[in-house]
Amino acid sequence: xxxxxxxxxxxxxxxxxxxxxxxxxxxxxxxxxxxxxxxxxxxxxxxxxxxxxxxxxxxxxxxxxxxxxxxxxxxxxxxxxxxxxxxxxxxxxxxxxxxxxxxxxxxxxxxxxxxxxxxxxxxxxxxxxxxxxxxxxxxxxxxxxxxxxxxxxxxxxxxxxxxxxxxxxxxxxxxxxxxxxxxxxxxxxxxxxxxxxxxxxxxxxxxxxxxxxxxxxxxxxxxxxxxxxxxxxxxxxxxxxxxxxxxxxxxxxxxxxxxxxxxxxxxxxxxxxxxxxxxxxxxxxxxxxxxxxxxxxxxxxxxxxxxxxxxxxxxxxxxxxxxxxxxxxxxxxxxxxxxxxxxxxxxxxxxxxxxxxxxxxxxxxxxxxxxxxxxxxxxxxxxxxxxxxxxxxxxxxxxxxxxx
Amino acid sequence: xxxxxxxxxxxxxxxxxxxxxxxxxxxxxxxxxxxxxxxxxxxxxxxxxxxxxxxxxxxxxxxxxxxxxxxxxxxxxxxxxxxxxxxxxxxxxxxxxxxxxxxxxxxxxxxxxxxxxxxxxxxxxxxxxxxxxxxxxxxxxxxxxxxxxxxxxxxxxxxxxxxxxxxxxxxxxxxxxxxxxxxxxxxxxxx
Numbered sequence: 001x002x003x004x005x006x007x008x009x010x011x012x013x014x015x016x017x018x019x020x021x022x023x024x025x026x027x028x029x030x031x032x033x034x035x036x037x038x039x040x041x042x043x044x045x046x047x048x049x050x051x052x053x054x055x056x057x058x059x060x061x062x063x064x065x066x067x068x069x070x071x072x073x074x075x076x077x078x079x080x081x082x083x084x085x086x087x088x089x090x091x092x093x094x095x096x097x098x099x100x101x102x103x104x105x106x107x108x109x110x111x112x113x114x115x116x117x118x119x120x121x122x123x124x125x126x127x128x129x130x131x132x133x134x135x136x137x138x139x140x141x142x143x144x145x146x147x148x149x150x151x152x153x154x155x156x157x158x159x160x161x162x163x164x165x166x167x168x169x170x171x172x173x174x175x176x177x178x179x180x181x182x183x184x185x186x187x188x189x190x191x192x193x194x195x196x197x198x199x200x201x202x203x204x205x206x207x208x209x210x211x212x213x214x215x216x217x218x219x220x221x222x223x224x225x226x227x228x229x230x231x232x233x234x235x236x237x238x239x240x241x242x243x244x245x246x247x248x249x250x251x252x253x254x255x256x257x258x259x260x261x262x263x264x265x266x267x268x269x270x271x272x273x274x275x276x277x278x279x280x281x282x283x284x285x286x287x288x289x290x291x292x293x294x295x296x297x298x299x300x301x302x303x304x305x306x307x308x309x310x311x312x313x314x315x316x317x318x319x320x321x322x323x324x325x326x327x328x329x330x331x332x333x334x335x336x337x338x339x340x341x342x343x344x345x346x347x348x349x350x351x352x353x354x355x356x357x358x359x360x361x362x363x364x365x366x367x368x369x370x371x372x373x374x375x376x377x378x379x380x381x382x383x384x385x386x387x388x389x390x391x392x393x394x395x396x397x398x399x400x401x402x403x404x
Numbered sequence: 405x406x407x408x409x410x411x412x413x414x415x416x417x418x419x420x421x422x423x424x425x426x427x428x429x430x431x432x433x434x435x436x437x438x439x440x441x442x443x444x445x446x447x448x449x450x451x452x453x454x455x456x457x458x459x460x461x462x463x464x465x466x467x468x469x470x471x472x473x474x475x476x477x478x479x480x481x482x483x484x485x486x487x488x489x490x491x492x493x494x495x496x497x498x499x500x501x502x503x504x505x506x507x508x509x510x511x512x513x514x515x516x517x518x519x520x521x522x523x524x525x526x527x528x529x530x531x532x533x534x535x536x537x538x539x540x541x542x543x544x545x546x547x548x549x550x551x552x553x554x555x556x557x558x559x560x561x562x563x564x565x566x567x568x569x570x571x572x573x574x575x576x577x578x579x580x581x582x583x584x585x586x587x588x589x590x591x592x593x594x595x
């Protein structure tokens with residue numbers, strides 16, 4: 001709960017006799033506020049200071065004797081970590097964690113610079129992965145979102161470097177991100193970390209598919225892993241935002257299958273991925289069902305309609321595209337229905353949006369070929385406006401009927 | 405900044421920093437210091453204990469050699485005839501990049517030359533010789549191309565100009581490397 005919410009709402013609770021003024025004070029004391037903005041300053045300060053020292057030393061680096069250079073690196077590393085521990089012990093959380101982050105950066109810099117000192121050339125990203133591993137360990141020990149995000153960047157950088165420079169996919173970097181940071185996120189879920197992790201995972205999977213020359217469609221189960229992991233989160237409210245990215249991707253894929261222009265490509269991809277793809281999806285579906293069952297949220301299984309293999313059916317492209325449209329409508333309907341039943345406005349809005357998206361796709365599919373283009377947009381616009389107005393009204397009514 | 409009182413709240417922020425947690429963090433920091441010291445110690449030991457080997461580089465292309473703060477080195481032993489394959493097993497397809505091989509070098513005058521390519525680390529054998537681990541970088545124009553991890557020389561301050569002039573020499577430069585008994589290789593300097 002946010003401090004600001006408490007501050008604005010709690011006087012009314014006291015006035016209505018829900019809580020006593022004393023309880024209000026105790027609640028406010030439980031969530032000390034005003035720290036976050038101030039807490040950011042030492043972090044930024046630490047970063048700037050680090051960058052300044054780094055650029056100064058870097059400019060004069062090669063002129064410094066070898067042993068002294070090593071000493072300097074070790075001092076920077078030890079100083080940052082030592083300072084971090086000192087301030088953490090004193091209870092100055094933000095400053096301490098900022099210095100730990102600086103220590104992690106110093107470690108990475110130290111690896112690179114020591115390597116240069118002895119003219120070591122690496123033909124893989126092992127050094128960067130080692131750096132990322134240190135970051136994962138630090139994330140777990142420090143329990144800090146800042147370190148988590150820093151490590152995320154390091155691991156993505158390591159993967160990008162490995163695939164770009166050596167055309168080798170680093171499974172170690174992927175495992176560190178997926179298992180090391182992923183497990184941390186499952187233990188300490190938060191919206192920000194979930195989003196960052198989902199984006200990083202998408203980047204890693206994109207590089208995997210690209211580097212190993214797998215069919216692009218493999219991205220679906222690879223992102224599905226992330227969706228399923230979110231199904232096992234302890235709190236559902238945290239899962240929804242981070243499941244959005246895989247869902248939007250799956251929705252895009254289904255939309256591709258509604259067009260007879262992109263359908264042939266999709267069909268070729270489906271042949272290329274073969275049965276392992278379906279086995280992977282089936283496995284993920286079962287894992288997702290188990291997770292949703294545990295949460296008592298089986299209605300969420302409707303999401304899996306988006307990866308139904310309609311395009312793979314042995315029918316003409318027109319029929320397959322039409323079948324895909326039906327699936328989209330069914331999905332929109334299920335989301336709307338679940339939203340009404342659970343009296344959950346976000347879900348109702350999502351269902352409404354899906355309904356509109358499906359209608360747009362259907363409209364394109366059915367009228368693009370034989371309508372005059374200006375008439376096409378005119379009629380389409382009118383259709384969507386009236387549809388959204390009507391759905392909105394229905395939604396408001398349904399939500400008003402049963403006050404939560 | 406107000407100081408946090410770790411006991412006043414428990415749920416939103418992480419719990420108080422216990423002594424054990426600080427010790428574990430300290431341990432992680434010490435491990436990182438040891439990694440850096442390990443890299444340096446290995447390099448020092450290689451220079452101290454290693455067999456000194458002199459290699460000749462190919463003439464440097466002046467337009468290509470200087471990469472900011474390092475020069476790219478290309479050795480005579482970077483391109484070898486496939487006939488130098490000494491086993492074990494039949495000669496592999498050198499067109500496949502990334503294979504790990506071992507190159508035996510022995511002195512031929514002041515400069516050392518390759519005497520064989522091996523699939524597994526051979527004994528250094530009679531007389532002075534050294535084994536250099538290498539990675540196959542493909543085969544074209546009838547030669548196997550190899551990487552030794554010795555291809556970069558980071559320039560000490562102020563020597564850039566002097567080395568840039570190497571572009572004009574036609575015989576290449578002499579590079580000193582050390583090969584440790586336990587197999588690690590280190591570039592010591594460019595003449």
